[in-house]
Amino acid sequence: MSVEIKTASIEPVRLTFDHLEARIGKGKAATRYQEAVHDLQVTQNFHYRPTWDPEFDLFDKRRSAIVLGDFDQLLDPRQYYYAPYTIQRARQQEAQDGNFGIVEKRNLFSALSPEWLTNIETLIIPLRHFEWGANTNNCYIAATGYGAPFTSTALMQAMDRLGVAQYLTRLALVLQHQDPQCLDRAKALWLDDPLWQPLRQLVEDAMVTKDWFELHVLQNFLLDGAIYPFAYTQFDQAITTHGGIAYALTTEFMRDWYTESVRWTDSTIRVAANESQENKATIQTWIARWEPRVRAAVTPLAVAAFASQATGVLDSIFTDLAARRVKLGLMV
């Protein structure tokens, strides 16, 4: 059909959906991100109370102590909806795959001393269970949270953590020439070694934390804010000076991912805190409750990795975290 001739006379009747017009104003076109996240979650006229949680509606603001006039304000600065999310991760996984290829082909881990190889095995590989916990917690946020912009990103965050757990698995297998027993050894450490018990206990406590925004603060801000700088910055710097370029290559994804996900974590906490003094106070209470335990949980790992320099490393990690907190308007 000769569409070209007619196009001139074909004017759109409207530019976007009513629910987006109400947000961005009349006569404006919405972005694909806005179309993909706003108002997707039902907010009213629910039919039945959940049989698994009859005190609440299926989606219910009261499941968190955070109060927001509009939960759709909890946007993702990266503007991830499914397409840009998967496309971005596919790029990263391709790079990461290439890194694993180089490390295996050139046998780059052979440059490391047995001591540092052991450090990876005992201080890094068990983190795959930490990641599984982070997957569990973010999946909880995705299921229980309020508003599609926040919960949809939380699910991506959950899947990312499964991805990181699998990269750690791959790292272990490369390190141990595909011998799966290295995973059992790491799991045994996670389950029984005193070094890991404060962290495991904290992760298990997080798994039964009911307030989904508190869990967001605990998992994505505090726990990640300590573990990622420890494992992928401080540990990485130390091992690199000992010939550990292979470690840098095989954990590249984690560093890039963390830098990126911090933007979402910080921006959502900032929006919630800026809404009201009450929200700010609530978040500060949560931080005051959990931060000492997070520090206590990372301390044995730092001591094992950095010995006499551990305190310095921990101070730098928690100073950075405090600086982030202050930037979000959250005082000590």
Next chain:
Amino acid sequence: MADRKLGLKEKYQLMTRGLDWETTYQPMDKVFPFDKYEGIKIKDWSKWEDPFRLTMDAYWKYQSEKERKLYAILDSFSQNNGQLNISDARYMTAIKLWAQGITPLEYYAHRGFCHVGRHFRGAGARVACQMQALDELRHAQTQMHAFSHYNKYFSGLHQAIHMRDRAWYLSIPKSFFEDALTSGPFEFVTSISFAFEYVLTNLLFMPFVSGAAYNGDMATTTFGFSAQSDESRHMTLGLEVVKFVLEQHEDNVPIMQRYIDKWFWRGYRLLALVGTMMDYMLPKKVMSWAEAWGIYWEENGFALFNDLSRYGIRLPKYHEIATKEKLHITHQAWNVFYTACPATGFHAWLPQPYEMDWLSEKYGETFDRFYRPRYELFGEMEKAGKRFYTNRLPFVCQTCQVPDFFTEVDNPMKQAVRHHEWRGMKFNFCSDGCKDIFVNEPEKFCQSYIPPQQIYQGNAGGARTLQEYAAWLHCPMGSDAGDYYSSDDYKNWLKWHGGRDTSPTTAAA
């Protein structure tokens, strides 16, 4: 040292399975509080075979490739005014129904799978459910994007989200999915993964996507086919989950049978909307509802249940009623939509002559005897300038929320109504199937939000008349509601086609 080579399956299992652990600082029953109260007994979660066996990096890779292709086509669709290529603007009614009624279900599915992806105890089960949760988010979002272009040119889409929570006929899909999501995790996967996606999917997905292809709707066809590879994973999950649960413990069999009975019937009632779309909303016909039911249920469905009989599972209760009703329900539903379209977000019309012939051919005596005369009468009223509209909203079934248009299977002249009294309150149902569901769970189904009742109680923005109700839905006559031939959609369509009515004159594509 020579590296040991790992098989694909072994590799996948290592990547996922060992990740979880038995918690000890918190009791497992507190970490997973929801997977026991239904009475389903799981002895060994590791027997759950994750059918996808996709690591995250593989998932990202495959899915991103699909997304790149899909959005390239959507972009060119909007740049080239692809909306002009649909068979006829009447076709848009199918798309409006999809945007208002089905896209929200994709989002519900997404949230439901997040919930079970968190709360199942087995790691394999959880990963499979989480991936499906992400897929369903994809479907909700790609559908918004595909429909976004149509929204710029046609009515009935701009207010879809507003209507989703308010419109009487959208309470049918809404209550269906809210029922599933508020159920226990095993019932949820049985309802959505098994009953909906495995057993009934061909009756939902196929008609819409083929309908789109037959009617020149490139946007919908493209996302439909793109979603199909996700759906085939979901179907596999549906069958795996049922077999897994049945194999775990014999006590699970009667519970699962009750779920299957319930969700077969609820799914079947929901599909009345889809059947109506097939028979009436598509200018170019794919196949009739009765034919689809014959192939996808009477043939394929029976074969499936034959397979399941070794687990002690029988055909769903009342399946024979559904089969008998296949000759009637779509005509009865369209009759309601034709007369009540002032209170909907789409347009309705009388079947054109070529469609009347097609309906006669497909439904024979049933159509000619019971439904053709009604349409002919309506046609005469239209000619006399008295297009018939109803002035009341229908009563709806307490369980499925479908209006009271169903008739007794052996007497199409007699309306089917069932009653049940519970705690001094009287409830009405469309069928024994729906009444049974209520009787099994009265505490749940007494809560149903029934839009017509809400209107009478003043909870629809205070609307008292049908017109006020339509305004509250953002559906004024002419622009969003009412007869097609007096609609803006029709006027614009003629304008864009140089005054020519493009309606097909034959049902074949």
